[in-house]
Amino acid sequence: MATDRAVHAEGLVKNYGRVRALDGLDLHVDEGSLLALLGPNGAGKTTAVRIFTTLLKPDAGRAQVAGFDVVKEPDRIKAHIGLAGQSVAIDEFMTGRENLEMIGRLYHLSGKDAKRRSLELLVQFDLTDAANRIAKTYSGGMRRRLDLAASLVILPPVLFFDEPTTGLDPRSRRQMWGIINTLVDEGSTIMLTTQYLEEADELANRIAVVDSGRVIAEGTSDELKQRVGGDRIEVAVTRDGDLARAVEVARRHLSSDVTIDPHQRRLSGPSRDGTRELASLVREFDAAGIEITDLQLRRPSLDDVFLTLTGHQAEEEKTTEPSRRWARRAS
Amino acid sequence: MGQESQLVATAVAQAGTRYRPITGRPAFIWALLDALVLARRSILETVRLPELIVFVAIQPIMFVLLFRYVFGGAIHVPGGQYVNFLMPGIFVQTVAFGGVTTGIGLAQDMQRGLIDRFRSLPMSSSAVLTGRTVADLARNLFTVVIMLIVGFIVGFRPGGIPFEFLLGILVLMGFSFAFSWISAFVGLTVRSVEAAQSFGFIWIFPLTFASSAFVPVATMPSWLQAFARHNPVSVLADALRGLFHVNPLLTAADTRWALIQSVAWILGILLVFIPISVLRYRRTTAR
Numbered sequence: 001m002a003t004d005r006a007v008h009a010e011g012l013v014k015n016y017g018r019v020r021a022l023d024g025l026d027l028h029v030d031e032g033s034l035l036a037l038l039g040p041n042g043a044g045k046t047t048a049v050r051i052f053t054t055l056l057k058p059d060a061g062r063a064q065v066a067g068f069d070v071v072k073e074p075d076r077i078k079a080h081i082g083l084a085g086q087s088v089a090i091d092e093f094m095t096g097r098e099n100l101e102m103i104g105r106l107y108h109l110s111g112k113d114a115k116r117r118s119l120e121l122l123v124q125f126d127l128t129d130a131a132n133r134i135a136k137t138y139s140g141g142m143r144r145r146l147d148l149a150a151s152l153v154i155l156p157p158v159l160f161f162d163e164p165t166t167g168l169d170p171r172s173r174r175q176m177w178g179i180i181n182t183l184v185d186e187g188s189t190i191m192l193t194t195q196y197l198e199e200a201d202e203l204a205n206r207i208a209v210v211d212s213g214r215v216i217a218e219g220t221s222d223e224l225k226q227r228v229g230g231d232r233i234e235v236a237v238t239r240d241g242d243l244a245r246a247v248e249v250a251r252r253h254l255s256s257d258v259t260i261d262p263h264q265r266r267l268s269g270p271s272r273d274g275t276r277e278l279a280s281l282v283r284e285f286d287a288a289g290i291e292i293t294d295l296q297l298r299r300p301s302l303d304d305v306f307l308t309l310t311g312h313q314a315e316e317e318k319t320t321e322p323s324r325r326w327a328r329r330a331s
Numbered sequence: 332m333g334q335e336s337q338l339v340a341t342a343v344a345q346a347g348t349r350y351r352p353i354t355g356r357p358a359f360i361w362a363l364l365d366a367l368v369l370a371r372r373s374i375l376e377t378v379r380l381p382e383l384i385v386f387v388a389i390q391p392i393m394f395v396l397l398f399r400y401v402f403g404g405a406i407h408v409p410g411g412q413y414v415n416f417l418m419p420g421i422f423v424q425t426v427a428f429g430g431v432t433t434g435i436g437l438a439q440d441m442q443r444g445l446i447d448r449f450r451s452l453p454m455s456s457s458a459v460l461t462g463r464t465v466a467d468l469a470r471n472l473f474t475v476v477i478m479l480i481v482g483f484i485v486g487f488r489p490g491g492i493p494f495e496f497l498l499g500i501l502v503l504m505g506f507s508f509a510f511s512w513i514s515a516f517v518g519l520t521v522r523s524v525e526a527a528q529s530f531g532f533i534w535i536f537p538l539t540f541a542s543s544a545f546v547p548v549a550t551m552p553s554w555l556q557a558f559a560r561h562n563p564v565s566v567l568a569d570a571l572r573g574l575f576h577v578n579p580l581l582t583a584a585d586t587r588w589a590l591i592q593s594v595a596w597i598l599g600i601l602l603v604f605i606p607i608s609v610l611r612y613r614r615t616t617a618r
Binding site: 050053054055056075078079081082083085086087088089090091092093094098102103105106107108109110113117134150153154155 | 350351352353354361364365368369372375376379380442443444445447448449450451452453454458616617
């Protein structure tokens with residue numbers, strides 16, 4: 001097993017009763033990089049994180065974290081990892097400072113070090129003003145920052161963040177992204193789970209797409225996007241009656257592989273030479289008297305990747321972003 | 332944003348070199364130190380949560396007043412005043428009820444993901460449980476002190492020598508500790524606060540009321556007497572009555588036998604529930 005791999009897993013299987021949460025999961029995280037585990041609810045992301053952080057034992061397969069075996073050497077692993085789980089794991093009735101000092105003591109720092117380190121973290125995570133208030137009074141963003149700070153008390157080499165931005169407002173999410181990017185820049189190894197395709201795109205060196213307990217695709221964001229082809233052109237027409245004629249035009253210009261969404265009066269197809277096609281399409285629509293409300297050239301999103309790979313969408317519901325998943329394969 | 336990132340970067344650079352865990356101490360020392368850190372946490376919560384103060388101080392006082400003045404007039408105990416019969420019983424009932432908070436607290440920690448975090452730290456795996464049970468023991472002692480004061484005001488007059496009195500309080504605290512461990516197991520097993528609440532009390536109710544805590548067992552139907560006599564709550568209440576010299580019908584031999592049975596119950600419970608609770612803790616995760 002290569003030593004420059006901070007996390008390495010082969011064939012992990014975990015069952016909860018009759019439900020198979022992990023079904024032969026293989027993955028690795030290179031030292032100093034960030035791997036995003038991307039998948040919908042119930043894909044097995046959290047189960048995987050729990051096995052790597054020694055909270056759960058796998059039923060089959062093997063895994064190493066920081067060079068130690070998760071089943072045979074859990075205590076060694078615990079001294080080398082930090083975990084920020086899905087729910088914010090802080091004590092509501094202790095102040096921010098008391099929370100961090102407690103975690104410091106439990107990592108077995110001396111009392112003096114635990115105190116000093118907590119003060120540093122409070123400054124660094126912009127929590128100084130709230131340091132002596134009980135955490136119950138904190139906003140969602142502040143809780144998340146405190147929770148993340150708690151995972152960094154000894155600055156462990158390998159960090160696990162399980163959906164670190166779920167439930168945050170866009171501003172707090174951006175803030176968390178900044179912090180996580182900095183950690184990677186400074187040499188931390190991070191495994192992060194997310195349902196947000198945008199988040200994986202923003203943070204990850206590599207992305208592992210997880211569905212039904214196994215990795216169904218892996219690579220950089222660009223590599224995954226290439227799997228669904230190049231850029232695409234999207235058109236929305238004003239009148240229902242124009243859609244069929246618009247499709248005719250698009251098929252002539254783009255290719256026969258045009259997808260149609262009649263409800264949205266939208267169509268899209270692969271683009272061969274980008275902006276030039278846009279111009280000729282506009283002229284053609286104009287000449288045919290087809291009125292359009294939207295016309296764009298876009299790179300395939302990770303949503304498209306997920307749809308192509310699994311045949312279903314990554315997220316059942318998402319309200320924070322405008323829907324970009326209207327496309328259905330027409331034929 | 333940029334400024335924050337800079338700050339984090341500095342932190343990362345500093346931490347790598349300066350913060351090293353203490354090593355070379357034996358495991359049992361860490362088990363003790365970690366438990367103290369967590370006991371402090373639980374005590375802070377009790378002090379800072381107003382609802383808990385109500386549970387810890389006001390509810391037991393209300394029970395004393397209720398049984399002393401509302402039911403007390405209708406309940407006749409042979410050989411003495413009801414208030415003297417009642418107080419030892421109500422001490423046992425209170426610490427038994429108080430133990431339920433151990434399980435509720437653990438279920439809460441589980442739901443909030445705190446247990447997951449603690450289990451991912453290189454700390455002693457018994458500390459979360461011992462820390463909480465010890466903190467709950469301290470809280471129960473505080474409650475008992477308040478009830479002693481209230482009891483004294485409403486006419487409770489223990490007799491005997493101070494050693495016997497202190498021995499009684501010590502055994503009572505042992506019982507409190509043992510019940511906390513049962514509750515810990517329940518809390519770790521049911522894993523939700525609501526379930527910990529209902530399952531926690533469901534077995535305590537018959538145990539405390541079908542006992543000699545509030546009424547003499549002899550007044551119960553014979554089939555119930557069999558259960559009530561060997562119930563640990565009865566055994567301990569009788570031991571306390573003997574040690575406090577509040578029941579002239581109890582001989583020294585009766586007291587000694589009740590005391591031996593009480594200690595046996597306490598040790599038995601601890602012997603079973605400490606290992607199975609720690610085992611369960613090691614395997615548990617939030618849903």
